[in-house]
Amino acid sequence: MSDKVIEVLNLTKKFGEFTAVNHVSFDVQAGEVLGYLGPNGSGKTTTIRMLLGLLQPSAGSARVLGFDIRTQAEAIRPLVGYMSQKFALYDELTMRENLDFYAGIYGVPRRARADRVREVIELLHLQERERELAGDLSGGWRQRLALGTALVHQPQLLFLDEPTSGVDPSARRAFWDLIYDLAQRGVTIFVTTHYMDEAEHCHRVGIMFRGQLLALDTPSGLKASALPGAAWDVTPDHGAASLVAALSALHQVPGVVRAGLASDRLRAITAPDAHTAEALRTAMVSGGFANAQVEQVEPTLEDVFIALAGHGAEERSSTDKQPMSE
Ligand SMILES: Nc1ncnc2c1ncn2[C@@H]1O[C@H](COP(=O)(O)OP(=O)(O)O)[C@@H](O)[C@H]1O
Numbered sequence: 001m002s003d004k005v006i007e008v009l010n011l012t013k014k015f016g017e018f019t020a021v022n023h024v025s026f027d028v029q030a031g032e033v034l035g036y037l038g039p040n041g042s043g044k045t046t047t048i049r050m051l052l053g054l055l056q057p058s059a060g061s062a063r064v065l066g067f068d069i070r071t072q073a074e075a076i077r078p079l080v081g082y083m084s085q086k087f088a089l090y091d092e093l094t095m096r097e098n099l100d101f102y103a104g105i106y107g108v109p110r111r112a113r114a115d116r117v118r119e120v121i122e123l124l125h126l127q128e129r130e131r132e133l134a135g136d137l138s139g140g141w142r143q144r145l146a147l148g149t150a151l152v153h154q155p156q157l158l159f160l161d162e163p164t165s166g167v168d169p170s171a172r173r174a175f176w177d178l179i180y181d182l183a184q185r186g187v188t189i190f191v192t193t194h195y196m197d198e199a200e201h202c203h204r205v206g207i208m209f210r211g212q213l214l215a216l217d218t219p220s221g222l223k224a225s226a227l228p229g230a231a232w233d234v235t236p237d238h239g240a241a242s243l244v245a246a247l248s249a250l251h252q253v254p255g256v257v258r259a260g261l262a263s264d265r266l267r268a269i270t271a272p273d274a275h276t277a278e279a280l281r282t283a284m285v286s287g288g289f290a291n292a293q294v295e296q297v298e299p300t301l302e303d304v305f306i307a308l309a310g311h312g313a314e315e316r317s318s319t320d321k322q323p324m325s326e
C-alpha cells in the first residue's frame with residue numbers, strides 16, 4: 001500500500017434526481033488531519049458513509065487503507081473508527097462500561113479488553129468521570145466518550161463527523177487537543193466541521209459546497225490561491241446605521257473585488273497590489289465616511305469560502321442565524 005490512506009476518484013452519490021456528492025476526488029496521506037469544511041447539506045456525511053461502505057456510490061471509486069469501498073467494505077470497517085454525528089451511548093452504563101461494551105462489539109479479545117479500555121481512558125483523560133453514567137454527562141464529556149468508543153479497537157484511521165457540534169468553546173478546544181494527540185501517535189484523521197475556525201487547525205482542508213469539493217489545500221495555500229489580494233477590515237465609524245451605505249460606497253472603490261458585512265464592520269478583499277490602507281481610507285473619506293478606519297487583516301477561511309462559493313454563500317454567511325463560524 002502507498003502512504004495514501006484514502007484515495008477518492010470522482011465519487012458521486014445521487015438520491016433520485018438530487019446529487020448529494022458530485023464527482024469528488026482527493027487523497028488523504030498517512031498521519032494527516034484532513035478537515036472537510038462545509039455548511040449543512042453540502043455532502044460531508046454522505047461522503048463518509050460511502051467511504052465506510054455503508055452507502056453504494058452512484059459513480060466513481062475510492063480505496064480506504066488500500067481496500068475498494070464497493071467490494072471490500074468488510075475489510076475496511078474493523079480497521080477504522082467512526083464517530084458519527086448521531087453517536088450512540090448507553091445512558092444507563094457508566095463511561096467505562098460503554099467503552100468495554102464497544103470493545104466487545106469491535107471484537108477486542110476479552111483478555112485484552114480491560115487494558116485497552118484503561119488505555120483509552122488515560123489517552124482521553126476520562127479518569128475523573130469513568131464511573132459516571134453516560135446519561136449524567138455534559139455534552140463535552142459525552143463527545144469525548146464517543147471519541148473513546150471509536151478508538152477502543154486501535155484504528156489507524158478515524159472518521160469524525162462534526163465531532164464538536166453543539167459543545168461549548170472550551171470543550172471544543174479540549175477536543176481538538178485530543179485530535180492532535182492522536183495524529184501525533186500516527187492516527188490518520190478525516191474530520192468534518194462547519195466551524196471555519198476549527199478548519200484552520202487541520203493540515204489540509206477541503207471545502208465542500210452543494211456536493212462539490214471546491215478546493216483542497218493547506219489553510220495558507222487556500223488563502224494564497226483563493227484570495228490573491230489582501231483582506232481589510234473597514235469601520236465606517238458612524239454607527240451601525242451607516243454600515244449598509246458604507247458597504248455600497250466600498251463596492252464602488254476600484255480594486256475592491258469583494259465587500260461584505262462582518263458583524264459591526266465591513267470586510268473587503270482587494271485585487272493584488274491594488275491598495276494601501278491609506279488609499280482605501282481616502283476612498284472611503286471621499287465617499288462621505290470621514291472617520292472611516294481601515295486595517296489590513298489576515299484572511300480567514302470564511303473569506304476563502306465566500307470567494308470560492310460565490311454570492312450564494314455570501315448571502316448565507318451574513319444572514320444565517322447559525323453562521324459557519326462562531
Ligand atoms: N438517504 C437520503 N435520501 C435523500 N437525500 C439525502 C439522503 N441522505 C442525505 N441526503 C441529502 O443529501 C444532502 C447532503 O447531505 P449530508 O451528506 O448529510 O450533508 P452534510 O453532512 O454536509 O450536512 C442533503 O441535502 C441531504 O438532505
Ligand SMILES: [Mg+2]
Nearest residue numbers: 044045085161
Ligand atoms: Mg453531516
